[in-house]
Structures are given as structure tokens and as C-alpha cells.
Amino acid sequence: MSASKRPKPPAAPVETTGHEWDGIRELDTPLPRWWLIVWYITILFSIGYWIAMPAWPGLKGYTHGLLHRSDRAEVVKALDDLSVQRGLLGKKLLTADLKAIEADPELQSYAMAAGQAAFGDNCATCHGAGGAGAAGYPNLRDDVWLWGGGLEDIHRTIQHGVRSGRPDARVSMMPAFGRDGVLKSGEINDLTAYVTALSRRPADRAAVRRAAPIYAQQCVVCHGPAGKGVQAMGAPDLTDQDWLYGSSPSAIQQQIWNGQGGVMPAWQGRFSEETIKALAVYVHVNAGGR
Numbered sequence: 594m595s596a597s598k599r600p601k602p603p604a605a606p607v608e609t610t611g612h613e614w615d616g617i618r619e620l621d622t623p624l625p626r627w628w629l630i631v632w633y634i635t636i637l638f639s640i641g642y643w644i645a646m647p648a649w650p651g652l653k654g655y656t657h658g659l660l661h662r663s664d665r666a667e668v669v670k671a672l673d674d675l676s677v678q679r680g681l682l683g684k685k686l687l688t689a690d691l692k693a694i695e696a697d698p699e700l701q702s703y704a705m706a707a708g709q710a711a712f713g714d715n716c717a718t719c720h721g722a723g724g725a726g727a728a729g730y731p732n733l734r735d736d737v738w739l740w741g742g743g744l745e746d747i748h749r750t751i752q753h754g755v756r757s758g759r760p761d762a763r764v765s766m767m768p769a770f771g772r773d774g775v776l777k778s779g780e781i782n783d784l785t786a787y788v789t790a791l792s793r794r795p796a797d798r799a800a801v802r803r804a805a806p807i808y809a810q811q812c813v814v815c816h817g818p819a820g821k822g823v824q825a826m827g828a829p830d831l832t833d834q835d836w837l838y839g840s841s842p843s844a845i846q847q848q849i850w851n852g853q854g855g856v857m858p859a860w861q862g863r864f865s866e867e868t869i870k871a872l873a874v875y876v877h878v879n880a881g882g883r
């Protein structure tokens with residue numbers, strides 16, 4: 594904008610403070626009325642607030658105000674209420690049987706929360722975040738079970754572990770057929786084809802035929818005549834798509850050769866009985882709850 598078009602300042606007389614520097618005068622325009630009203634209201638409000646609410650520090654404490662409000666006291670009370678409620682739920686969890694916990698929505702959601710916290714801190718290292726599993730560590734989110742997926746089964750596995758050395762642990766050991774020289778390596782190759790065929794994948798037919806009597810003699814006790822697995826032995830179903838150690842022929846062969854068995858620690862004694870129950874409910878519900 595050019596200088597000539599700029600409007601001239603009004604020449605009306607204005608109040609000044611009388612101060613002047615180099616021809617610049619200090620105006621003394623009164624404050625707008627609305628502004629003053631808001632200002633007075635805030636002053637009145639602050640006085641009311643000092644009277645009603647805790648406000649001024651003193652040498653020994655502070656002014657408590659007529660309303661005696663205290664955030665700290667409220668937090669303490671809320672925590673008290675919560676711990677009473679938790680204590681009650683914890684006691685209920687301890688005495689209720691597992692089925693009853695799942696049937697009671699309040700108790701179940703308490704168990705799920707407690708179970709999730711304990712799982713994240715203690716189980717996820719092996720079973721993966723949320724229990725998704727990894728090679729050698731079973732997925733706990735599907736309904737495929739080595740040792741049984743009923744609430745009581747899961748509870749027992751968590752309490753005593755698998756091959757944990759505890760007297761009540763779940764035990765069973767697949768023999769190391771190759772390493773211990775029970776079977777010859779040709780027989781193990783044939784069995785590898787046999788197991789591959791069990792899960793309905795293409796395999797050398799002659800090898801499968803040769804392996805059938807060896808399977809019947811050596812493997813049926815634990816894996817069952819049709820390869821469906823036996824939960825009392827912790828022996829997996831060999832006919833499904835779910836593999837603990839891997840589905841490839843080399844993984845299968847290596848398992849028949851070495852007969853490795855996973856170790857799951859026992860948690861009784863490390864956790865309270867409530868926590869173990871909460872974990873059993875958490876695992877059971879997450880896996881589909883059958």
C-alpha cells in the first residue's frame with residue numbers, strides 16, 4: 594500500500610498521561626468496560642475460592658477451606674475401596690472351583706486381568722506375546738493340546754510343569770530312536786516318509802509301506818494307531834497341520850533321531866494359588882475355552 598493512501602490518524606483530542614518523548618505522547622485510554630467487569634468477576638471468584646477450597650500455605654499446614662476438599666484423601670479412599678474389592682475377588686478366586694470362575698462374569702474378568710499380567714511377565718518369554726508359541730514352545734491360543742485343553746488339565750500343567758523334575762510333573766519321553774541306536778537310519782528315513790504321509794502330504798509310497806510295521810511296533814503306544822496323538826502321554830497328533838518342532842522332513846527326522854522333549858517349569862510355589870487359577874482361566878479362555 595502506498596503511503597499516500599494510508600488514512601490519517603484521527604485528530605480528536607485524546608487523554609494523555611502528560612508524558613512525552615521526542616514528540617511521542619503516552620495515551621491514557623480508559624480500559625474497556627467489558628474487560629473491567631470480567632476482571633472484577635475473577636477477583637470475586639478467587640476470594641470465594643480461597644474461602645471454600647484449600648488455598649493458602651501457612652507455617653503449619655494450610656487453610657483447608659469450608660468444603661474440606663482434598664485430592665489426596667480421595668485417592669486414598671479410592672485405593673482403599675479397590676483393595677477391599679480386590680481382596681474379596683482374590684478370596685473368591687481361591688475358593689471357587691475353576692468352572693465357577695469362568696461362569697461368573699465379574700470373577701472371570703478379574704481372573705483374566707490377573708492372568709494376563711502374570712502371563713506377560715512370566716510366560717511370554719517362552720510362549721511368545723499373548724501365547725502365540727514358537728518352535729518347541731506350544732501355541733496356547735489354539736485348541737490343539739499336548740496335555741489336554743480342559744481347565745483342570747491346563748491348571749495341572751501350570752502347577753506342576755512338564756518334565757520339570759517335580760514329583761507331580763507331566764512326564765513321558767519319546768526315545769531317541771537314532772541316537773540311542775534303537776532304529777537304523779534307513780528305518781528312520783522310512784518313518785519320516787510315514788509321518789509326512791500321515792499329515793496327507795506326498796511321500797515315497799514304498800518307504801511308507803516299509804515303515805508301517807515299525808510305526809505299529811515303536812510309535813503306536815504314544816502317538817496312537819492312526820497317529821492322532823495321546824494326551825496322557827503328551828504325544829502330539831501327527832496328522833494335523835500343527836507342528837511343535839516343524840513340518841519339514843528334516844525336522845521330523847531330527848525328532849525321531851533325537852526324541853527331544855520340551856521342559857515347562859512348575860509354577861506351584863512360585864505363584865499363589867489364586868494366580869495359578871487366574872492363569873489357567875486366562876489360557877483356557879484365550880484358546881477358545883473348550
Ligand code: HEC
Binds near residue numbers: 733857876
Ligand atoms: C522356560 C520356558 C517356559 C516358560 C517360562 C513357560 N512355559 Fe509353558 N511350556 C513350555 C514348553 C517347552 C511346553 C511344552 C512341553 C512339552 O513339550 O510337552 C509348555 C507347555 C505349556 C502348556 C501345555 C500346552 C499343551 O499343549 O498341553 C501350558 C498350558 C503352558 N505351557 C502354560 C504356561 C504358562 C501359563 C506359563 C507361565 C506361568 C508358562 N507356560 C511358562 C515352556 C515354558
Ligand code: HEC
Binds near residue numbers: 767808812814837
Ligand atoms: C514314549 C512315547 C513316545 C514314543 C514311543 C514315540 N513318541 Fe514321538 N513324541 C512323543 C512326545 C511326548 C512328543 C512331543 C515332545 C515334546 O513335547 O517336546 C513326540 C513328538 C514327536 C514328533 C514331533 C511332532 C511335532 O509336532 O513337531 C514326531 C515327528 C514324532 N514324535 C514321531 C514319532 C515316531 C515316528 C515314533 C516311533 C518311531 C515316535 N514318535 C515314538 C512321544 C513318543
